[in-house]
Amino acid sequence: MLCIGLMSGTSADGMDACLVRISDDSLHLLDALCIPYPDDVSRFLRALAIAETITPELAMDADRLIAQYACNAVNTLLEQNHLRPAEIGLIGSHGHTLRHRPQPDGFSWQIGDPSWIAEHTGITTVADFRRRDIAAGGEGAPLVPAFHRFAFGHVSGTAVLNIGGIANLTFLDDPVSGFDTGPGNALLDDWCRKHLQMNCDEQGALARSGDILPELLTRWLEHPYYAEPPPKSTGRETFRLQDDDALTGLADKDVLCTLTELTAQSVAMAIRGSGRSIRRLLVCGGGVHNDFLMERLKAALPDVDITSTASAGLDPDWAEAIAFAWLGWRTIRQLPGNVPAVTGAAGERILGAVYPA
Numbered sequence: 001m002l003c004i005g006l007m008s009g010t011s012a013d014g015m016d017a018c019l020v021r022i023s024d025d026s027l028h029l030l031d032a033l034c035i036p037y038p039d040d041v042s043r044f045l046r047a048l049a050i051a052e053t054i055t056p057e058l059a060m061d062a063d064r065l066i067a068q069y070a071c072n073a074v075n076t077l078l079e080q081n082h083l084r085p086a087e088i089g090l091i092g093s094h095g096h097t098l099r100h101r102p103q104p105d106g107f108s109w110q111i112g113d114p115s116w117i118a119e120h121t122g123i124t125t126v127a128d129f130r131r132r133d134i135a136a137g138g139e140g141a142p143l144v145p146a147f148h149r150f151a152f153g154h155v156s157g158t159a160v161l162n163i164g165g166i167a168n169l170t171f172l173d174d175p176v177s178g179f180d181t182g183p184g185n186a187l188l189d190d191w192c193r194k195h196l197q198m199n200c201d202e203q204g205a206l207a208r209s210g211d212i213l214p215e216l217l218t219r220w221l222e223h224p225y226y227a228e229p230p231p232k233s234t235g236r237e238t239f240r241l242q243d244d245d246a247l248t249g250l251a252d253k254d255v256l257c258t259l260t261e262l263t264a265q266s267v268a269m270a271i272r273g274s275g276r277s278i279r280r281l282l283v284c285g286g287g288v289h290n291d292f293l294m295e296r297l298k299a300a301l302p303d304v305d306i307t308s309t310a311s312a313g314l315d316p317d318w319a320e321a322i323a324f325a326w327l328g329w330r331t332i333r334q335l336p337g338n339v340p341a342v343t344g345a346a347g348e349r350i351l352g353a354v355y356p357a
């Protein structure tokens with residue numbers, strides 16, 4: 001079955017779309033693209049993610065905007081592959097997260113109206129993947145571990161790290177486990193956008209030229225989230241720099257260097273604290289392009305062989321979009337998509353809702 005996966009991550013950098021061919025035991029990536037969000041769209045989405053209140057009018061605008069980007073991405077993929085909508089079995093659309101407050105609130109909100117997507121692409125759309133797991137007592141996140149298990153199988157001593165705005169980790173031992181480790185690129189991007197008129201610290205070059213601020217790093221690493229036992233997941237409500245007065249007057253390069261170290265150290269802590277003997281770490285997500293972050297990760301985990309998931313056959317830029325194509329396929333096939341050991345849900349559940357073409 002040809003399937004399309006759509007992902008708009010917490011980085012609010014763009015709409016990722018991939019075209020894959022899926023069967024019971026194989027998945028092939030045929031094409032992929034990212035429609036980058038212009039600055040005003042990215043700013044709007046990032047502001048909503050941390051806003052105290054969201055009016056219905058703002059939610060409505062954002063919901064339609066994400067749906068339009070989704071349709072645009074799908075229709076571009078169809079055009080460039082000379083495919084008709086009828087040839088595509090389904091779209092698995094993650095949407096864009098505005099709130100993630102799993103337990104005890106029991107709420108996670110992804111926008112990008114799936115009815116609109118089904119109507120304007122002519123393709124059956126599966127969406128709202130997180131809330132069934134949350135209703136079953138789970139975190140609703142991360143959901144990619146089930147896909148990592150499908151893509152890589154059970155490999156003892158190996159973990160997968162996805163460095164998006166928030167980072168998540170999957171341990172591929174049997175049984176598979178995993179959780180969100182904390183911020184990946186999100187705080188780095190926030191600083192760059194606010195103080196440097198840059199979208200990100202390209203290849204980590206600025207951070208590399210700075211120094212770690214030890215007191216700041218220690219304080220950040222004391223955030224209670226890091227010590228919480230899994231199952232756990234997090235989002236932009238929990239990790240933000242906006243309220244941190246201690247940052248006033250600090251050199252950009254030193255803050256960026258310290259934030260890079262925070263991501264590296266928090267991942268290392270998560271791996272060490274898991275009690276598993278990890279020898280190999282496969283990395284995907286945009287953070288894989290931050291050379292300095294990858295170096296700091298290697299320095300924090302000197303005994304671990306750290307490479308891009310590309311070394312194991314999965315393109316690191318499209319891993320999440322592919323995962324949601326696969327999760328949509330699971331839903332259509334009436335197969336569960338969550339890993340209860342990861343999310344803490346009471347059991348396996350068929351995720352999402354189906355919006356027929």
Ligand SMILES: Nc1ncnc2c1ncn2[C@@H]1O[C@H](COP(=O)(O)OP(=O)(O)O)[C@@H](O)[C@H]1O
Pocket residue numbers: 008009010011012013014163164165166185186188189199200201202203204284285286287289290291320
């Ligand atoms: N060349 C690069 N140098 C540094 N950081 C990069 C580079 N390319 C991507 N990134 C980082 O990756 C982020 C996008 O990663 P992505 O996996 O799409 O995250 P999300 O799922 O949160 O959208 C960017 O916002 C940026 O922080």
Ligand SMILES: [Mg+2]
Pocket residue numbers: 008009010011012013014016
């Ligand atoms: Mg992204």
